[in-house]
Amino acid sequence: MEPPECPVCLQSYDGECTIPRVLTCGHTACESCLLNLPQKFPLTIRCPACTVLVKYPPQGPTFLPKNIDLLRLIDPASPKPLKNPKNFENVLEFDFIPRTWSNEFYTFWKQYVLPKDSVLFEAKAEEDCGFRFGCLRENQSQRVSVVKLGSLCDDDDSVFKYSYLMRVMNCLSGMIVEVRDQLDLILRTASRQIKCCRVLGLWGDMEDGFLCLVCERLNEIERLDFLRNGDGLCNDGLSSFAMMGMEICEALISLNKQGFTAGCLGFSCFSFDNFGNLYVDLNDILVMGRRVTKSVAKVGCVGSRICDKEVGLFLSDFLESNVFFSPEVLYELFKKEGIWVECEESEFSVGYGSDVWPVACILLSLLIGEQFTKELIDYIRCVSTKASDDNIACLGMYMAWMEKVTYLLENKFGSEFVSLQLMFCQCLNFDPGCRPLLTNVWKCIRELIIKPEFDKMIRFDGPVNLENENHCLVLGELSCLPKERLETEDKDELLGAENSDGADIDQARAAGGVKDLVNGLSKGNVKFKDLQGHRDCVTGLAVGGGFLFSSSFDKSIHVWSLKDFSHVHTFKGHDHKVMAVVYVDEDQPLCISGDSGGGIFVWSFSFPLGHEPLKKWNEEKDWRYSGIHALTTSGRYLYTGSGDRTIKAWSLLDGTLSCTMSGHKSAVSTLAVCNGVLYSGSRDGTIRLWSLSDHSLLTVLEEDSSGAVSSVLSLTAVQHTLVVSHESGSIKVWRNDKFMKSMQTHKGSVFAVFLEGKWLFTGGWDKTVSVQELAGDEFEEDVIPTGAIPCGSVITALLYWQGKLFVGCADRTVKVYYYGK
Structure with a gap:
């Protein structure tokens, strides 16, 4: 052995x-x-x-x-x-409550979600391609730019209202993988110390129903106007140009190092901080890409072909607005929209060299002035007009234009800066593989203020690896305008359809769990039914034997069928308000109710149902206190929480009082049994734990010596989790005997809580059922606000059973929410 x-x-x-x-x-x-x-x-x-x-x-x-x-x-x-x-x-292994999304998904994206009221939009601000300006509510001196990313779920016609966080998470999880990956990369990139405007995070615009990317907005780019005048720069301004040009290159180099290619640039893509440092604005690049994509879609339809003439006209329109992009990016934009371009240069691929062309155009605009843009537009229009003439070669026209650019540089600066002129000519090469690296452009510009022999120690750490995959912002999915808000479903299928009948319940689906209930509520696939019959506030709910029991201040207990929600029977006999009801599933099923006068009634559940109780007894009356407030059962005992501040254990066999548990200093308002422990909550603000084996006190929670008291109104215990609600509106969570979290999810007293698996239902004075998801482990507790159900009346009781949520209200009704076809 x-x-x-x-x-x-x-x-x-x-x-x-x-x-x-x-x-x-x-x-x-x-x-x-x-x-x-x-x-x-x-x-x-x-x-x-x-x-x-x-x-x-x-x-x-x-x-x-x-x-x-x-x-x-x-x-x-x-x-x-x-x-x-x-x-x-x-x-010892503890149970883990899974989340709706993977642990990694929720943990990663939650850190980037801004609070609901974070952004204030500027008055009379016009919206351009989902691009708006505003400021932070907490710091109105911090200006921000906001770009729409995707549509939030529309639940205007549904009784279930997703919480702000859930609507954001649903939008993110519903994005195609390519969009979410690019957004992931942008958020992680902007969090590093690179020369781009800080991305503050993701924000849900609840008014317009869109998920937005929020980025800080620095000083406007108009500070470049003193450089970009009609005649360009004189020799005295070269040092200023060199400093500005180096910072432009540094901003794009830092972006390239993170795997990004801008693809399209304009003066508005750059801004300055208060110290004059230059940064690239990712939001402005995305919006600029949207403007270009939107214009491309107007040029031709999907599957059509366009010639150089049409491309030239399109390109010249953007050049007049000082928006620059390389030829290969332009051709890729047309291909992305399904438009075929008849041009040999369209064979070049987009890469890190695609940023060299627009950077060179911006620098030349600073050096030469408006004449550079004018010459570029004239060249493009000339090539477009003569493109159909076989005797005119595009390459020849391009060489003539480059000679004109070189002439303009020589005319302004003479032959002193030959290396700079050659560098610009290489940057404007049609073949991106023949263009210099941005680091070489930076070095060439630096020579305007620091001679090479005095600059031997300069080096670049972590140069751009040209073999790495790059993400072109202008060509990415985020540069597409987000779809408009989805239209709601046919109202005949929505919650509350007049012709809905309880007989339509899909029992198999209803048994699928709370996830079906929550998902169905948000999609309008959950029906509800009002069970009417009580003449006063509903105080308690219980389920058993295929029936729902509801107690009320009207001194009765109503019995409802769970098959079709029809009224089956009414137990009458109480002389006082019925405060609580429980169902005992033993050899002989019983329904037990307790009233405010201390009466305990045991009702037999043998058909035909009778009108007289099987047995009844009264606890000892005390004129100073009011009767029974809570009921629960365990084994052969019935436990009552009373106004006389005690918990009493009654034998279910003969109704004799077996034990009285004392210690609370006010009425015992709620009881629960779990894992051999009896939990009691009181209006004295404490929770006491009692051993079911010998009814001895185990410990006391929430005992406050300072005198601050918030009455305990309801509690629920499941496995290793205890949830307690207070009159102050706070909800507190214990897991594995350790206090984890306190939260304020309601605007008034929380009269009812119910925990099923990972879903927590709470309701009270604010007439709303709050649905939350418990997530975490023994070290950390996270309560995810999933949504809410407006009920139109104070919630006094909650119960979930096999896919159905029962809500007892002060307006004398019991509301049933269930997943339907």
Whole structure:
């Protein structure tokens, strides 16, 4: 026979090193392991065998009795085992509540989501391609630019209203992978120390229904106007040009190092901070790409062919607005829209060299002035007009234009800057592979102010790897205008259709769980039904035997069929307001109700249903306190929470009082049973935990010596999670006996909470059922606000059962929400 061993460290008991100690639940563990058990509540631990919360002596495990019977089984001749204790935390596994999305998805994207009211738009600000300006609400001196990315889910016609965070997450998860990957790269890139305007994060514009990218807006680019005048620069302005040109190159180099190609640039893509440092604006690049894409779509339809003449006319229109892009980017834009271009130069691919062309155009505009743009437009129009003439070659026209550009540079600066002139000619090469690197452009411009012999120590760390994959912002999916808000579904299928009938319930789908309920609510696929019949506020809900039981201040308990929600029966007999109701599923099913006068009524559930209770009794009356406030059952006991500040245990066999648990200083408002522990909440603001084995007090939570009291109105306990609601509107969560989180999700008292799996339903004075998702582990708790259901009346009771959410309201109705076809 195997010798008995400790269930934690798996070492055999020996009475010396591994001493068996008996817990009050009856299970045994060795003394050393009990000493290392986490003691999260004072004077209590959880049994490693049954996980029941049990009393623990303050002196330690040595004051627990030894298990003499196990010690007798030990063979005295057997060798003593070597002690190899294991960490209890690594042995005991706790349940994990999964999330709607993967852990990584939610954790990554949540850090970039800005609060709901973060952005204020400028008055009378015009919107251009989903591009608007505003400021931060908390710091109105911080100007921002906002670019629309995608449509948020539209739930205007649904009774279920997704929370702000959920609408943002749904939009992100619904994006095609390419769009989300590019957005991911932009957010991660902008968080690094590079010369681009800081991306503040993602923001949901709830008014317009769009997800937006928010970027800081620095000083306007008009500060370049003193350089970009009609005549260009004189020799005295070369140092200013060199500083500006170097910073433009540095901004694009830093962007290229992160794997991005702008593809299209204009003066508006650059801005300055308060110290005159230049930054590239990613939002402006995306919007510029949208303007170009929008114009491309107007040139021709999908599948059509256009010639050089049409391309030239299109390009010249943008050049007049000082928007520059290389030829290969232009041809790729047409291909992206399904328009075929009849040109040999369209064979070149877009890469890091595609940014060299627009950078060179911007620098030449600064040097030469408006004459450079005019000459470029004249050249393009001339080539477009003569493109049909076989005797005119595009290459020849291009060479003539480059000679004109060289002449303009020589005319302005003479032959002193030959290297600069050659560099610009190489930058404007049709073949991107023959263009110089931006680092070489930077070095050439730097020579205007620092001679090479004095600049030998300069070097670039981490040069751009031309073999790495690059993402062209102008050609990316984010440069496409987001689709308009999706139209709602046919109203005949929406929640609350007049011809909906309870008989239409799809039982198999309804049993799928709360996820179906939440998803169905948001899509308008959840129906609801008002169960009317009570003449006063609904106080309690219970389910059992295929029926729903609802108690009310009208001194009655109504019985409803769960098949078609029809009214089946009414239990009458109470002389006072019925405060709570429970269902007992034993050999003989019972419905038990308690009233404000202290009366406890047991109703038989044998058909035909009678009007007289099977038995009834009253707790001892005290004129200073008001009757029963809460009910729950466990095993052969019925537990009542009373206005006299006690919890009483009643025998379900004969109705005799078995035990009275005292300690609360005010009325006991709520009870729950889980894992061998009775939880009681009181208007004194505390939660007490009682052992079901001997009805002794285990510990007290929320005991505040400062005198600040917020009454406990409701609590729910499932597995290792305890959720408590307060009169102040706060909700507190414990997991594995450890306080995890406090939150304020309602604007008034929270009268009802219900936990099912990872979904938490809460409701109260603000007439709204809040749906939240619990996520996390023993180290961190996260409560994700999923959405809300406006009910039009104060919520007094909540219950979820097999795909159906039951809501008891103060307007005398029970509302049922369920997933339907």
